[in-house]
Amino acid sequence: MTPIPLSDLYYGPEEEAAVVRVLRSRWLSMGPEVEAFESEMASMLGVEYALAVSSGTAALHLALLALDIGQGAEVIQPALNFVAAANATIAVGATPVFADIIGLDEPTIDPAAVKRLITARTRxxxxxxxxxxxGRLAELTELCSRRGVALIEDACHAIGARYLDPQKRSPHGAYAGAVGDVGCFSFFSNKNLAIGEGGLIATSRHGLAERIRLLRSHGMTTLTWDRHRGHATAYDVVMHGYNxxxxxxxxxxxxxxxxxxxxNNAQRAALVEAYRRGLVRLDGWTIPFAGHPGESAYHLNVIVAPDAETRIRAAAHLKEAGVQTSRHYPCIPDFTVFSGSITDRLEYSRAYAARTLTLPLFPTMSPAQIAEICRELFAVSGHAMSA
Incomplete structure (x- = not known):
């Protein structure tokens, strides 16, 4: 089998021309391309402000800083996530509190777990x-509003996704990342919108947007691009900030x-559907989000093994066959540096982390590649794939 990577870039002559356009402009730092991208993202999401930053981690860090979350505060977050949100919480001096997911078939943060974990220190x-x-935005927005705490959307996987509530409760129809006080996006090289490194913060709160503008560039009141255009001749530094x-x-x-x-997202949706048709009779395995009411961005295609041993065996078999897989994610409190963290029971998070297997998914995959991966999974389970 020709090796199949976990993800792959889909670039063409348009991207090449865009890079050449910037080089010929002789302006490389934040300027007109950034401004145009921010405007286009704000328009797509339906928010007042979209602020481009250097990474998804930077977006999460700035979100916490802009919300004035620091020493003594607690930030409830899923135990099943990339470590960026937890690291950003530590970076501002706050304490991450890890909540369980809803279940193996819906691995997003459980609103009931959040309700159990909220204290007077939760910010x-x-x-x-x-x-x-x-995730379940109707329940979470209502809970956060009632308890007076901010809601941060980690939408790093979810650009282009929309929340569709089964009961049409607010925020039915809203884009992921456009609902909470702030929404954070990542444009890392394996994301649906992939540029290598980059991120963005979305918000409709003017005060937060202004704080984020200052914090992302050393607390400076004007940028080099402003001075280059003659819009300003000097600047002040009004708060401590970052690059x-x-x-x-x-x-x-x-x-x-x-x-x-x-x-690309539509193509991902078709590929995920092909996977689901191919794997529906794979005994003992769980396919998360089957029947999920939302409009997904289909960033990952994940299946859950009957047990940890089967996952390990399947991953090894696929590697031998030339198929790259991954694990999204280990449970954060089980990392050395986060041992001893405040946590929920994490029954589902730990089971999911031990049994999850991420399969290749990218827009240029072929149906033949998916069929071959499905056949290999049936082979490792000891069954022939049905026609």
């Missing part, structure tokens, strides 16, 4: 739209990738 809840599938700016080359690539997003 924010992070909902992570795992794999591109929106979390996005550059022009990455922004130009992002604009091209944004044009491809709807088509």
């Amino acid at each position: 924010a809840v992070v909902v992570m739209h795992y794999g591109g599938y929106p 979390y700016r996005l550059d022009e080359v990455h922004a130009a690539l992002a604009r091209c990738q944004l044009q491809r997003l709807c088509g």
